[in-house]
Amino acid sequence: MSNTPGGQLEQAIEDFAEYQRLVLGRSEATIRGYRSDLRDLAARVPDFAHFTLDALRAWLGDAVAAGKSRATLARRTAAARAFSTWAAREGYLAADVAARLVTPKVGRHLPKVLAQDEAGELMGNAVSPDEKHFLRDSAMLELLYATGMRVAELTGLNAGDVDLSRRTARVTGKGNKQRVVPFGHAAADAIAAWLDVRGEFPPAADENALFLGTRGKRIDQRQVRRVVERASQVTGTTGLTPHGLRHSAATHLLEGGADLRVVQEVLGHASLQTTQVYTHVSAARLKKIYEQAHPRA
Structure with a gap:
């Protein structure tokens, strides 16, 4: 030494x-x-x-x-x-x-969370240079929102990780831990449409990659962030990031009645405590809706 x-x-x-x-x-x-x-x-x-x-x-x-x-x-x-x-x-x-050594407590600063109608509008408003890019970008938006996966998990997906018949994706998360995440018909249809034109991109440097960049290489996280940002500008939900879509997916699952442990599994959180932050987000949204709707709020 x-x-x-x-x-x-x-x-x-x-x-x-x-x-x-x-x-x-x-x-x-x-x-x-x-x-x-x-x-x-x-x-x-x-x-x-x-x-x-x-x-x-x-x-x-x-x-x-x-x-x-x-x-x-x-x-x-x-x-x-x-x-x-x-x-x-x-x-x-x-x-x-x-x-x-004491770890300082860090306040949680959650990114922007979309309302459910805002998320629905965002899905159909990818801003892309042509049809094949539009189909790719739409599939990425749908899959991010449908699964709540991290942007690094999305870019790491291989085509073989997605089962359209079962509507599931095998996701490799932090620490190389794998989980199987379900998605709905909208995401399945968008992925199928993208796969129909995927061959129109240049021969892939990584032929296994599910999503490709313009030059045929595996798409990178920066490109995905741009796709989300452009769509959010069109729909007026500016400041949205892929992580914001992840938070939106978790919040909407809980608002729809999903169990907290189910959301933990979907998101790939090691600790339930990490997932519990979304109960506070949902409670705050519920209070806001109540105050707007109840005549004696």
Whole structure:
């Protein structure tokens, strides 16, 4: 190991990242976030001898003084705690020094949630350069709203992951965990129409990909976000993102009477607590409707 300032930690951070990837199956986005935070820590803490609870608290204190968001503080705390647990198990530390590090509570800021009629209008208003792109974009909008899947899950879909006869999609979520999600007739019809013209795109670099970009490669997340944004501008629901469609799908399922655990399974949440935020959204919408409709509200 290197004896340069931060060198010992930097090498351990790379080993920790490999552990997160190969053993725990963490997503690349999570690993990048952990690595970035821990490298920032390594610039302050030269080696494991200086890796103490006080040093970690001072590091987080500097982040507070610099005006970092509560979400950033929570992420840094999670990175330090995960790294500390791993380092103790590997023998770098005599004890898990970050176990008592408190994670700041982060307020939930939900994106825009569509009304059900707004969602219906959005589905038919993809803004596309030609018919084949319109069919692709419409299928993506329908599938995002029908399943509540994440944009990364949509772009990762292969054609073989979709069963139109059963109207289900096999989705690979965070940590490479797979789940089977149902969708309705509208999404099935839109996907079938897209598959009819998919061959008109250039030969695919990834022939398995369900959705293709203009050049025939697997569509990327940025393109999907543009599709959602353009449709939202036409329908007057500006500021909508694919994540907003995910929140809308969850909210509408609950408003329709779906059980909370069913919504948890559909969305691929590891914890029911994550899904419970939608009960607050639905309650707020119910209160608004009540106040508009009841004569003595």
